[in-house]
Amino acid sequence: MQVQQLHPWPTTTAEAEAVQDRLRGRVELTGPVDFALVAGLDVHYHGEDALTAAVVVLDAGTMATVEEVTVRGRVAFPYVPGLFAFRELPALVEALERLTVTPDLLVCDGYGLAHPRGFGLACHLGVLTGLPALGVGKTPFVGTHEPPGPERGDWAPIVHEGAVVGRALRTQREIKPVYVSQGHRISLDTVTDQVLRLAPRYRLPDPIRRADHLARHPD
């Protein structure tokens, strides 16, 4: 599939923040409710600055794998909270470009709107591809929230600077919640529905679990 060009690539944190501030205006917070092909994305790190990006596309109806891509690369930016996306973006974009099918939804490992400048990895990938995208975080980042109820499907809003930016969502009974937020072209209700639907058995959505496995065991 076609993905918008990344350049110019930032060198400093100020430049990276400026990229986020510029692209933030392109995020759309409404979109489709139904998705036929869902892609899970993840990156595995080796040693100092080597990484493998993986994308797994699955049929949302059957959960069968439609296509898998891995790309080896290098860390593209130092880790700075809030600028995490710049580490993995080039490898993930290359993996998406190598897909022969176009997914209808990107399920990203990290945050979207629930981010210091409202533009996490899921927003960035959504804007560059033009595709609906959502983010799933495993640990709290920005904002505050009450603990969600204990049942699968229970959730609590994440509030940051007076706005609801995501939800702490319980995907399995009495299991630590995940932190979901909008990336691009999707509502928060649809994010919640999709993450629940895609995580029928485990804490994390299946597309992310499969991408994680593939990134660790390419071939």
Added chain:
DNA sequence: GCGACAG
């Protein structure tokens, strides 16, 4: 000012 801080 100091600490905390997605992966």
Added chain:
DNA sequence: ATCTTGTCGC
């Protein structure tokens, strides 16, 4: 993210 043992459960 990654460095790591044993342990609990399907």
